[in-house]
Amino acid sequence: MEGIANAENPPAGYGRGYSADVDTIREQEYPLMNETTYLDHAGTTPYAKSMIETFSRHMISNLYGNPHSLSLSSQLSTQRTDDIRLRVLRFFNADPEEFDLVFVANATAAIKLVADSFRDSDHRGFWYGYHVDAHTSIVGVRELADMGHQCFQSDAEVDAWISELASNQTKAPRLFAFPAQSNMNGRRLPRRWCEQIRSAASDGGGNVFTLLDAASLVSTAPLDLGSVEAAPDFTALSFYKVFGFPDLGALIVKKSAAHVFERRRFFGGGTVDMVLAHGLQWHAKKESSIHERLEDGTLPFHSIIALDAALDTHQRLYGSMANISAHTACLAKRLYDRISVLKHWNDTKVCQIYQLNSVYGCPQTQGPIVAFNLRNSLGEWIPKTEVEKLATVQNIQMRSGTVCNPGGTASSLGWTGAELRRHYSTGLRCGDDHDIIEGRPTGILRVSLGAMTNMKDIDSLVDFIEEFYVEKTPPIVALNPPLEENQVMGRHFYVESLSVFPIKSCGAFKIPEGKRWEIKREGLAWDREWCLIHQGTGAVLNQKRYPRMALIRPSVDLDRGVLRITCGIMTDQVSLEISLDWEDTSLISTSLCSNSSKKSTVCGDQISLHAYASPVVSAFFSDFLGVPCTLARFPAQTANRYSRPPRLSGNRKSRYRKFIMPGSFPPDLPPPAQETGQKPLLLANEMPILVVSRSSVNRLNETIKANTKHGAGGSKAVAADVFRGNIVVAESLTQLGDAEQPYAEDYWSDIRIGPDQLRIDVLDACQRCQMVCIDQFTGTRRNEPFSTLAKTRNIEGKVSFGRYAALSREEMEGFELEPDRRTVMVGDVVTPTYHDD
Numbered sequence: 001m002e003g004i005a006n007a008e009n010p011p012a013g014y015g016r017g018y019s020a021d022v023d024t025i026r027e028q029e030y031p032l033m034n035e036t037t038y039l040d041h042a043g044t045t046p047y048a049k050s051m052i053e054t055f056s057r058h059m060i061s062n063l064y065g066n067p068h069s070l071s072l073s074s075q076l077s078t079q080r081t082d083d084i085r086l087r088v089l090r091f092f093n094a095d096p097e098e099f100d101l102v103f104v105a106n107a108t109a110a111i112k113l114v115a116d117s118f119r120d121s122d123h124r125g126f127w128y129g130y131h132v133d134a135h136t137s138i139v140g141v142r143e144l145a146d147m148g149h150q151c152f153q154s155d156a157e158v159d160a161w162i163s164e165l166a167s168n169q170t171k172a173p174r175l176f177a178f179p180a181q182s183n184m185n186g187r188r189l190p191r192r193w194c195e196q197i198r199s200a201a202s203d204g205g206g207n208v209f210t211l212l213d214a215a216s217l218v219s220t221a222p223l224d225l226g227s228v229e230a231a232p233d234f235t236a237l238s239f240y241k242v243f244g245f246p247d248l249g250a251l252i253v254k255k256s257a258a259h260v261f262e263r264r265r266f267f268g269g270g271t272v273d274m275v276l277a278h279g280l281q282w283h284a285k286k287e288s289s290i291h292e293r294l295e296d297g298t299l300p301f302h303s304i305i306a307l308d309a310a311l312d313t314h315q316r317l318y319g320s321m322a323n324i325s326a327h328t329a330c331l332a333k334r335l336y337d338r339i340s341v342l343k344h345w346n347d348t349k350v351c352q353i354y355q356l357n358s359v360y361g362c363p364q365t366q367g368p369i370v371a372f373n374l375r376n377s378l379g380e381w382i383p384k385t386e387v388e389k390l391a392t393v394q395n396i397q398m399r400s401g402t403v404c405n406p407g408g409t410a411s412s413l414g415w416t417g418a419e420l421r422r423h424y425s426t427g428l429r430c431g432d433d434h435d436i437i438e439g440r441p442t443g444i445l446r447v448s449l450g451a452m453t454n455m456k457d458i459d460s461l462v463d464f465i466e467e468f469y470v471e472k473t474p475p476i477v478a479l480n481p482p483l484e485e486n487q488v489m490g491r492h493f494y495v496e497s498l499s500v501f502p503i504k505s506c507g508a509f510k511i512p513e514g515k516r517w518e519i520k521r522e523g524l525a526w527d528r529e530w531c532l533i534h535q536g537t538g539a540v541l542n543q544k545r546y547p548r549m550a551l552i553r554p555s556v557d558l559d560r561g562v563l564r565i566t567c568g569i570m571t572d573q574v575s576l577e578i579s580l581d582w583e584d585t586s587l588i589s590t591s592l593c594s595n596s597s598k599k600s601t602v603c604g605d606q607i608s609l610h611a612y613a614s615p616v617v618s619a620f621f622s623d624f625l626g627v628p629c630t631l632a633r634f635p636a637q638t639a640n641r642y643s644r645p646p647r648l649s650g651n652r653k654s655r656y657r658k659f660i661m662p663g664s665f666p667p668d669l670p671p672p673a674q675e676t677g678q679k680p681l682l683l684a685n686e687m688p689i690l691v692v693s694r695s696s697v698n699r700l701n702e703t704i705k706a707n708t709k710h711g712a713g714g715s716k717a718v719a720a721d722v723f724r725g726n727i728v729v730a731e732s733l734t735q736l737g738d739a740e741q742p743y744a745e746d747y748w749s750d751i752r753i754g755p756d757q758l759r760i761d762v763l764d765a766c767q768r769c770q771m772v773c774i775d776q777f778t779g780t781r782r783n784e785p786f787s788t789l790a791k792t793r794n795i796e797g798k799v800s801f802g803r804y805a806a807l808s809r810e811e812m813e814g815f816e817l818e819p820d821r822r823t824v825m826v827g828d829v830v831t832p833t834y835h836d837d
Contacts, residue, residue, distance in 0.1 A: 010455065013330040017323035022454045025317055030452055037396040037460040041450030042183050042369055045219055047244030051313035055306045064305065066298055068270050077301045084308045085291070091311060094225040094252060100290040102251040103299055107215035108137040110236035110251035113294065114211055115141040117264045124172050131158065131178035131189065132407035138177045138213050139406065147172055151407065158193060165200035165208060173207045173260070180217035184405035184446065185412070186369025187358045188217065195230040209233040209257055218242050220328045220368055220450060222321040225252065233257035243310035246303035258290045268296025324451040328368035331449050331458055333361030335370055338462045344377035344471040354412040354444060368449035371412070373441050377471040383435035383797045384443050393770050393786045394464055401431050401443040413441055468790055493830035495753065496694050496730035500524045500556070502563055503631070504531040505543040507553035507776065508721065516823040519758070521807060523688030524726050526556050532621055533611060535628040544771045546625055550779045556580070567624040576620045578631070610635060687763055687804030691745060692725030696801070699742030704788045716784045721776040723802055729830050745803050747834045754828035756821065759808040765800035
């Protein structure tokens with residue numbers, strides 16, 4: 001009812017001054033947003049359809065040449081660039097008599113241009129100060145400040161420093177930088193500092209300059225440089241944050257501060273009137289304007305022309321930045337008001353919002369960004385990456401982590417520098433999934449609004465939090481009640497299916513019935529022996545990013561000694577065969593594998609792989625996936641992957657080099673090993689074997705069906721294949737009316753399989769991600785089963801389903817004496833041992 005009321009009676013400021021209703025603008029101009037809730041406008045705002053169409057018409061109707069020429073096409077580019085430069089200055093109410101605008105790649109490039117120039121401006125270097133809420137790019141300037149730097153950890157510290165400037169005289173250059181708006185929590189910092197610093201400097205404070213990072217602010221608020229005295233000396237910004245396109249930035253320079261650039265050492269093409277390439281080291285810089293001296297090389301003139309279309313479209317749709325500011329302010333207040341009052345059944349607050357000395361709905365102090373974390377009813381933090389995973393499944397796009405604002409995030413979360421360095425030494429990295437350390441979150445969730453955000457977006461986010469994270473009743477102590485002894489007696493479990501995944505993240509190869517399959521120390525034979533790697537980065541591809549990998553289906557033909565790979569649906573398949581033998585390359589070419597191992601990233605860790613160099617192989621996979629990639633193989637070895645040999649010395653390695661066939665290791669030469677003491681890596685994710693219960697899949701599907709809204713259309717039930725288990729265990733009910741035991745595997749300590757009672761230890765729960773939502777038969781993405789799992793299988797903030805397993809220690813002993821004895825087959829009886837047995 002609340003959402004309907006909001007739609008009928010929008011709050012004051014909502015879409016005020018827009019050319020049409022926000023929903024109408026969304027439908028006509030942003031069709032790509034129809035199926036998603038986009039809440040990452042601080043990263044970039046989407047671009048309008050008509051803007052791209054207008055730019056396209058400009059490009060096909062005119063011939064634009066390189067501006068560094070006198071041809072007609074070149075002069076047209078120069079003319080358009082000059083006109084657009086002036087138009088952008090006026091967009092920010094900057095008098096062209098007082099300011100100049102330098103086109104750069106982005107705000108970071110603008111900041112770096114200033115930093116490099118300050119480094120060169122004085123032989124002593126410069127002193128640098130910056131606010132703790134600054135973006136990473138602002139922090140990075142300190143590395144060039146030879147005269148020292150200071151991080152101001154509060155507004156009060158800045159005010160105190162300014163008050164002492166007049167008495168702290170020095171002729172050495174000093175630069176103070178701060179964000180107009182924190183890109184972490186949207187707090188808007190006092191822009192009065194620019195005028196106060198200038199006043200203090202004129203009273204004897206010396207050479208003190210201000211650098212304003214306006215990138216976050218200008219996306220949703222006016223930047224008025226009309227008052228020359230109150231304006232910063234240097235203003236950095238990115239246009240894609242305002243218009244969505246083009247990918248272009250600018251540095252707005254106050255002309256009275258332009259002398260800082262006079263001693264800049266580097267010069268690029270187009271910035272000099274003459275240069276001597278040999279003999280006397282001499283050049284003459286252009287003197288006509290600031291931008292001509294600073295815009296190195298050929299300008300991105302096509303992007304600048306696109307900027308003209310962006311300005312036209314933006315004004316036509318939204319009228320002014322003031323309209324956008326009012327619109328986003330009322331939405332941000334609405335979002336804050338709704339999530340700040342969310343409580344669990346025991347009155348524990350759900351959302352911890354990181355807000356400091358600002359008021360939502362007040363554009364002077366707060367922008368349309370909300371930074372927060374979630375807690376459960378016990379007050380425990382919910383991992384940020386798990387929230388983002390589930391949000392992605394629900395088509396809600398937000399951002400998590402430190403969001404390139406290290407100081408603001410650390411301050412909000414209470415981390416000290418010493419603590420963060422200690423955690424870095426133990427593995428914490430920016431963007432990883434170490435969400436909670438020592439009971440505290442390591443990052444935040446960030447929601448940022450934009451010009452075309454509507455009330456439905458706010459409702460979708462709040463509904464998402466209420467559905468999945470607001471506990472309306474006391475939580476169940478255990479996921480399933482303990483199993484009684486009479487429940488487990490006489491139960492008959494068996495292997496329903498066996499699967500190996502020869503190529504990591506690709507389709508399964510189902511072991512045929514009646515075929516006994518070997519289990520090695522590292523898991524089922526041929527499981528995750530290969531992977532696909534990006535040819536540019538070396539990163540291992542995964543199904544989360546490339547769902548079509550599910551349609552790449554390898555099969556192991558032991559009789560012929562080949563891995564046969566098919567791609568596509570049944571009616572339109574292509575195939576490739578790869579030798580299983582490291583020594584045999586005749587099926588493809590004599591240079592099948594590359595001559596050296598390649599470092600790749602697998603599940604966040606680095607590992608040495610051997611990439612296939614044959615263009616036939618790379619083209620096969622690249623053409624199907626639409627990404628430049630090739631096949632790679634985990635190095636063959638006689639030792640198991642859990643006991644890697646020590647690294648060979650360079651001398652010993654060179655003695656073997658001439659015997660090594662490209663891409664392979666002979667039996668007596670181990671592959672590149674990791675440093676001593678590190679955990680060995682393999683292509684299987686965390687553990688060698690994954691066990692999935694058919695009864696658990698059935699229960700999950702019952703829950704999905706029960707929660708599916710009537711008339712939603714289509715079955716949302718999932719096949720067991722989406723969980724990509726190696727062993728699917730089912731149970732035969734001995735008596736009519738017996739009920740299945742879903743999630744009984746949670747209580748298994750080990751299982752014995754087959755006539756030889758092969759013992760496999762059941763280990764940790766398998767933590768799940770959005771990949772389970774990819775249909776393994778069609779490669780399409782859905783929101784189930786992850787959405788239901790998030791409600792029913794949430795263990796300590798992680799979504800879990802299935803169990804990792806490995807050969808028991810007793811099976812490992814004497815493995816070399818009977819390496820072929822350990823096998824498993826579809827239909828084998830499975831006898832579990834329970835933790836309490």
